[in-house]
Amino acid sequence: xxxxxxxxxxxxxxxxxxxxxxxxxxxxxxxxxxxxxxxxxxxxxxxxxxxxxxxxxxxxxxxxxxxxxxxxxxxxxxxxxxxxxxxxxxxxxxxxxxxxxxxxxxxxxxxxxxxxxxxxxxxxxxxxxxxxxxxxxxxxxxxxxxxxxxxxxxxxxxxxxxxxxxxxxxxxxxxxxxxxxxxxxxxxxxxxxxxxxxxxxxxxxxxxxxxxxxxxxxxxxxxxxxxxxxxxxxxxxxxxxxxxxxxxxxxxxxxxxxxxxxxxxxxxxxxxxxxxxxxxxxxxxxxxxxxxxxxxxxxxxxxxxxxxxxxxxxxxxxxxxxxxxxxxxxxxxxxxxxxxxxxxxxxxxxxxxxxxxxxxxxxxxxxxxxxxxxxxxxxxxxxxxxxxxxxxxxxxxxxxxxxxxxxxxxxxxx
Numbered sequence: 001x002x003x004x005x006x007x008x009x010x011x012x013x014x015x016x017x018x019x020x021x022x023x024x025x026x027x028x029x030x031x032x033x034x035x036x037x038x039x040x041x042x043x044x045x046x047x048x049x050x051x052x053x054x055x056x057x058x059x060x061x062x063x064x065x066x067x068x069x070x071x072x073x074x075x076x077x078x079x080x081x082x083x084x085x086x087x088x089x090x091x092x093x094x095x096x097x098x099x100x101x102x103x104x105x106x107x108x109x110x111x112x113x114x115x116x117x118x119x120x121x122x123x124x125x126x127x128x129x130x131x132x133x134x135x136x137x138x139x140x141x142x143x144x145x146x147x148x149x150x151x152x153x154x155x156x157x158x159x160x161x162x163x164x165x166x167x168x169x170x171x172x173x174x175x176x177x178x179x180x181x182x183x184x185x186x187x188x189x190x191x192x193x194x195x196x197x198x199x200x201x202x203x204x205x206x207x208x209x210x211x212x213x214x215x216x217x218x219x220x221x222x223x224x225x226x227x228x229x230x231x232x233x234x235x236x237x238x239x240x241x242x243x244x245x246x247x248x249x250x251x252x253x254x255x256x257x258x259x260x261x262x263x264x265x266x267x268x269x270x271x272x273x274x275x276x277x278x279x280x281x282x283x284x285x286x287x288x289x290x291x292x293x294x295x296x297x298x299x300x301x302x303x304x305x306x307x308x309x310x311x312x313x314x315x316x317x318x319x320x321x322x323x324x325x326x327x328x329x330x331x332x333x334x335x336x337x338x339x340x341x342x343x344x345x346x347x348x349x350x351x352x353x354x355x356x357x358x359x360x361x362x363x364x365x366x367x368x369x370x371x372x373x374x375x376x377x378x379x380x381x382x383x384x385x386x387x388x389x390x391x392x393x394x395x396x397x398x399x400x401x402x403x404x405x406x407x408x409x410x411x412x413x414x
């Protein structure tokens with residue numbers, strides 16, 4: 001029995017720490033560098049269908065399975081807007097929101113400036129949103145290493161990352177369409193939302209009803225409308241029966257809530273970690289020699305543009321609009337948060353695959369930049385230490401306010 005418990009504990013540790021995503025990416029890198037042709041043949045092998053939209057492993061992973069990843073991200077954004085949520089009080093949310101804006105404008109602006117300066121606007125311009133991304137799971141893990149559990153900078157970073165996700169969802173939906181856009185199909189999306197609300201009014205509690213009826217309809221409407229179908233489940237998230245208050249980002253107490261929306265997350269959380277491993281396998285297969293201008297521009301946006309944008313915009317907010325940082329968080333903590341937010345990885349890889357680059361070599365160079373953003377973790381750790389930040393040395397978040405990840409749950413956000 002103890003051996004079985006140890007195996008379960010080890011598996012849960014791997015799931016909680018995004019080990020499958022890392023493992024999938026490592027396998028993909030090794031595979032592509034051993035035999036790139038075989039890697040691409042397998043990932044793009046036609047399983048069914050033909051023409052413009054064949055069903056391939058890459059399509060199943062990126063367009064179908066990743067819909068559950070974005071649905072869970074959408075769930076966190078939606079709950080953050082509920083009473084008690086960190087986005088429900090604009091006075092408290094104003095500072096991390098302006099930091100989020102800086103964390104999007106800074107990287108995109110620096111990237112586009114670099115494209116213009118190097119004469120790569122035509123070939124690389126489509127990747128402007130790639131360095132906007134912040135990987136919640138990995139940035140959270142690094143933040144805990146730097147600040148220690150409970151530091152007020154951690155909920156600040158999580159709220160910034162959640163708001164970044166919300167902006168990222170909108171950007172993907174608006175600017176990274178797939179082929180010809182057919183807005184008429186969005187009427188089916190509206191129908192899916194109305195159906196979801198009707199089902200809630202009928203007091204249907206199982207999340208499976210919402211996935212199999214309005215969820216499938218919404219996904220299909222996005223697919224036909226030309227909007228990336230990986231976002232297809234997001235519109236139905238608010239229709240699922242849910243608590244009317246939020247307990248905080250990734251709060252432990254949510255594990256005891258059994259409303260339909262929380263049951264949806266509880267059921268899908270671990271499968272999504274497996275899906276992320278497949279996502280890494282399907283998208284991280286690039287030849288290491290693919291390093292090019294796109295790589296350096298992405299890295300410049302994430303490693304320089306992120307901390308500069310976050311720090312500068314927040315400083316302006318503090319000085320010009322009299323905003324305040326959370327009690328116990330100083331400017332050096334803000335700089336460290338900006339450096340941590342430079343870990344783009346998952347969403348950066350996703351946006352890179354959604355962007356339309358002129359050739360595979362350009363795409364691979366951009367992907368190398370997304371993968372290389374792991375370097376932000378080491379920069380943040382050494383940078384924080386150089387600024388005198390030590391784990392456990394700062395003020396902790398009061399228990400009644402925003403709760404975060406492992407501090408309360410023993411689980412990583414993903």
